Amino acid sequence: MDVGRLTRVFAACATLALGACAVDASGSQAAVALQGVVPTDYAYAVSWDPDERVLDGVGTIDVENRGPKPVRDVWLRLRPNNRDGLVRVTFVKFAKIVSRRAGGSMLKLRLDGELRAGERDAFLIEFRARVPRDQTSLGRSAGIDLFGDVLPVIAVTGSDQPRIGPEPSYGEGSLNPVAKWSVGVTVPRGLRAVLPGREARVSRSRKTTTYESEADVRDYAFAVGRYTSRSKRVNGVKLTVVGSAEKKRELGAALRRTVNAFSKLQQWYGGYKLPSLKVVIGDLPFGGSEYPGIVFSTVDNATISHEVAHQWFYGLVGNDQYKDPFLDESLTAFSEQRFHKSYRCNLARPINGRHGLATGMDYWEKHARAYEDTIYRGGACALTLLRHDLGASVFDRALRSYVAANANKIASTDDFLAAIRNAAPNYDLARWQRLVGL
Ligand SMILES: [Zn+2]
Incomplete structure (x- = not known):
């Protein structure tokens, strides 16, 4: 997130409660060892209804017990930073909901069977998200609908127990290990989806189009709209900037800034692992939001550079965003x-x-x-x-x-x-x- 402009947001919110304004280095060094249940695969199919502004989804989540003790319970994180109830789990199979915390944004699920050390299991959820028109990472900006932090993730245990919340009312607070994601997004004909990772397939029916992609990432965001795009390949990575008609004239500058930032960051830090990077241009009042392989950003150089740099510091090298x-x-x-x-x-x-x-x-x-x-x-x-x-x-x-x-x-x-x-x-x-x- 770019909070270069948070000062202004804070100033605008000065008379309100803050919560209402939420907008060994040698190569062998062990990073933080995750304990307990970790996600290995997320497979989601979601369907977007722009008239009702509802996203319906079904997903299977594969988990593995990396801890020494058997476990029955896993925590599902619905939408970090938000106790707004926008995302609700409506059905669970092979597990059941036993507790809701942090305003309903954290669900404790009891698996049908015990998961012993080293074992894997999977469960299924159905969910529904109401997507406001607000200028947020789950909302709409400059004519494009943004779907950040909407697909539920497993809350993992790092050096501490899973953090159940409350979430910070601004900034980020997630701890997400890399897992295999495969996601299908179905939209009405005439709309297109922008997905991170490797675009697997586009299939069409009379009324809808389904876009699919696969990516080894920490979390998964996407965007939907009528847009134009510009692309350039840099060191084998396809960089694409996307904007609605109102941003069309700015896409040239946006691509130049993206290419410049990505090329230099790759040269300095190395190691970008995804086949593509999408930059969705909007007018978010806090600048932008970062997700692996896709960012939402205003068109200015500072924000684009910032969000692209997050591909290394968050996307590639993960951290406990709440703690560090x-x-x-x-x-x-x-x-x-x-x-x-x-x-x-x-x-x-x-x-x-x-x-x-x-x-x-x-x-x-x-x-x-x-x-x-x-x-x-x-x-x-x-x-x-x-x-x-x-x-x-x-x-x-x-x-x-x-x-x-x-x-x-x-x-x-x-x-x-x-x-x-x-x-x-x-x-x-x-x-x-x-x-x-x-
Ligand atoms: Zn940031």
């Missing part, structure tokens, strides 16, 4: 800064005030006004200082090895620090950590 926003948002803000000078830095004092970069979203719920200044601006400036101290080539090598060691895994802050230590063993990293509160 430094790992996705600070590293992304720093990458954005390399394309667009969004933030002013005082390298002698990169972080303002008493806050630090090691803080999680539980902290930022209570210090919302300092969140952007610390995690985004401060994070970008802290990393700029680190690059200045280490020298560009050592820093870039460290970041590249961090990406390689943690690709398609969940990284921790220790993994990041280990990569720096490994690349610059004589650098006084502890001093930098004290300075930036990490």
Whole structure:
């Protein structure tokens, strides 16, 4: 997410309650080991009714018990950050709902049979989502309907128990391991769907068109509308920008910015694993939302660079977004800064005030006004200082090895620090950590 503009959103919401304004680096380093039940395959078929603004879906979710003990229960996360009840599970097979928490956004399911260590099982859900016309990641922007955070995911256990909520009222709070997703999206004839990953098939009936894709990703978003697109292939990856008629004139600039950001990020960090990247151009008031292989973004260079950079810091290298926003948002803000000078830095004092970069979203719920200044601006400036101290080539090598060691895994802050230590063993990293509160 780009909260470069959150300040304005906060200002606009100043008189309201905040909740109402929610808009070892060598390659062998173990990332965060997941415990308990993890998803291995999601297979969803959804159908979009634009008149009723309802998305109906059915899905099977395959899970594996990675923990040492037998389990019966799994947690299903319906829509992180939102207790709005927009997504409801209407039917479950091979499991049953035994508890609802966090305003109904977390469902505890009891599997029909016990899942012993190392065993796999699957269950089926049907769900219905009401999709508002709001300018949000599950809503509509510039004539395109956006479907972010709508397909239910398994809440996994990282270093702690699964976090049941409440979710942060802004920013992100997910912890999603990479799983195999295969998704079919059926839309009325005349509309088209934009899907991440490998586009598998398009099939047509008299009244509908079904688009299918497959992707090994952490979560899965898509968009639907009448749109035009422009594409360019970079290092074998097809980059596509998409916009409705009202954005058509801006697609040339959007593609140039996407190509520039992607090419350089790939050169710096390496390792992008998907065959394509889609950038859906809209007018989201908070800039954009990132998902692996697809982002929603305004057309400006800062936001496009930011959302494309999330393909590395969130998409490729995952993290517990609730616990470690430094790992996705600070590293992304720093990458954005390399394309667009969004933030002013005082390298002698990169972080303002008493806050630090090691803080999680539980902290930022209570210090919302300092969140952007610390995690985004401060994070970008802290990393700029680190690059200045280490020298560009050592820093870039460290970041590249961090990406390689943690690709398609969940990284921790220790993994990041280990990569720096490994690349610059004589650098006084502890001093930098004290300075930036990490
Ligand atoms: Zn972001």
